[in-house]
Amino acid sequence: MSYFSLRKLTKAYASQTALHEFSLDLGKGEMIAVVGESGSGKSSLLRIAAGLLTQSSGEVWLGDTRILNPKEKLVAGYDEIKLIHQDYQLSPSTTIEENIARPLLLFDPGYRKARVEKLLMQFGLDRYRDRLPRNLSGGQQQKVAIAQALAVEPEVLLLDEPFSHLDTIQKHRLIFELKELLQESGTTVIFVTHDLDDALRLTDTILILQKGKVVQKGNSRELCLHPKTRYVARLFSPINLIPGRFDSYIRPADVRLRTKGELLGHVVDQRFLVHYNSLLVRLKDGGDVWEVDDPFRKYQVGDRVYLHFDEEKVLVLKG
Numbered sequence: 001m002s003y004f005s006l007r008k009l010t011k012a013y014a015s016q017t018a019l020h021e022f023s024l025d026l027g028k029g030e031m032i033a034v035v036g037e038s039g040s041g042k043s044s045l046l047r048i049a050a051g052l053l054t055q056s057s058g059e060v061w062l063g064d065t066r067i068l069n070p071k072e073k074l075v076a077g078y079d080e081i082k083l084i085h086q087d088y089q090l091s092p093s094t095t096i097e098e099n100i101a102r103p104l105l106l107f108d109p110g111y112r113k114a115r116v117e118k119l120l121m122q123f124g125l126d127r128y129r130d131r132l133p134r135n136l137s138g139g140q141q142q143k144v145a146i147a148q149a150l151a152v153e154p155e156v157l158l159l160d161e162p163f164s165h166l167d168t169i170q171k172h173r174l175i176f177e178l179k180e181l182l183q184e185s186g187t188t189v190i191f192v193t194h195d196l197d198d199a200l201r202l203t204d205t206i207l208i209l210q211k212g213k214v215v216q217k218g219n220s221r222e223l224c225l226h227p228k229t230r231y232v233a234r235l236f237s238p239i240n241l242i243p244g245r246f247d248s249y250i251r252p253a254d255v256r257l258r259t260k261g262e263l264l265g266h267v268v269d270q271r272f273l274v275h276y277n278s279l280l281v282r283l284k285d286g287g288d289v290w291e292v293d294d295p296f297r298k299y300q301v302g303d304r305v306y307l308h309f310d311e312e313k314v315l316v317l318k319g
């Protein structure tokens with residue numbers, strides 16, 4: 001049953017439309033990721049969902065409550081819906097413990113103390129409680145910001161690329177920890193990102209946004225095997241345009257390398273990756289460069305190679 005509902009949301013700025021009739025219904029505790037490139041409308045969407053930006057049309061509902069926008073509400077935003085973005089603002093001159101406690105100042109002191117203790121423990125921040133934010137790493141500071149947002153036990157958490165300042169290892173660890181925490185607390189989550197890998201680490205269901213429109217929704221398998229647009233296909237791997245066929249593509253892993261055949265090229269670059277070598281092959285006719293996998297690490301820069309693929313692996317893509 002729908003709990004957090006975004007209904008036909010649109011947003012037009014003076015020069016352009018950022019969002020075209022976006023609708024989404026989430027059940028309580030459900031998590032979804034919205035993946036889109038820069039400028040696709042992700043931040044506008046989340047700010048509207050949080051009641052922090054006024055939409056051009058459409059409504060946001062949390063249970064039976066319509067979320068009012070800044071034009072309708074004196075103090076914009078809701079405790080029940082928290083938005084976290086990469087530029088978190090911790091208070092620089094107060095300790096980690098005080099930062100997490102800040103949203104709870106008007107709460108009962110006993111409750112406040114217990115809640116802050118729980119968050120410090122859950123996020124592994126206990127031993128840093130007396131430090132100032134500047135004495136923590138970027139990843140730890142981002143954890144503090146998330147713990148602070150969760151202090152008031154929001155029903156809905158909106159994550160706007162909150163991990164982009166972190167290195168890959170820190171990021172993967174934080175996403176894993178956060179996923180467990182959010183599942184445990186039954187928080188409803190929308191996570192927006194341009195990074196499919198991050199999205200798949202947090203959620204199973206992905207919604208793809210392009211130029212303010214939803215182009216596809218599904219799980220990893222559905223999107224990978226049946227991408228509707230070039231953008232969706234490229235989220236999973238590069239794609240190679242088949243010469244003479246303007247909308248047909250093949251993935252690097254679906255190309256076989258042979259010493260005989262019809263589609264001739266020569267290797268212009270080679271990279272050693274964990275399970276295979278990745279080659280760049282310049283085609284003889286037309287001059288396009290294909291990216292192909294060489295699982296047997298057989299070919300070197302300068303080698304001639306023939307490229308084969310099965311027709312059933314060809315992706316026919318638009319947009």
Ligand SMILES: Nc1ncnc2c1ncn2[C@@H]1O[C@H](COP(=O)(O)OP(=O)(O)OP(=O)(O)O)[C@@H](O)[C@H]1O
Pocket residue numbers: 013014015016017018036037038039040041042043044045
């Ligand atoms: N205040 C504004 N005034 C005018 N145009 C805006 C404003 N805010 C955003 N836009 C435009 O609306 C479109 C969507 O922007 P938005 O920030 O929502 O996208 P995004 O997917 O979050 O991008 P990014 O990942 O780069 O933050 C962009 O083309 C942007 O230039």
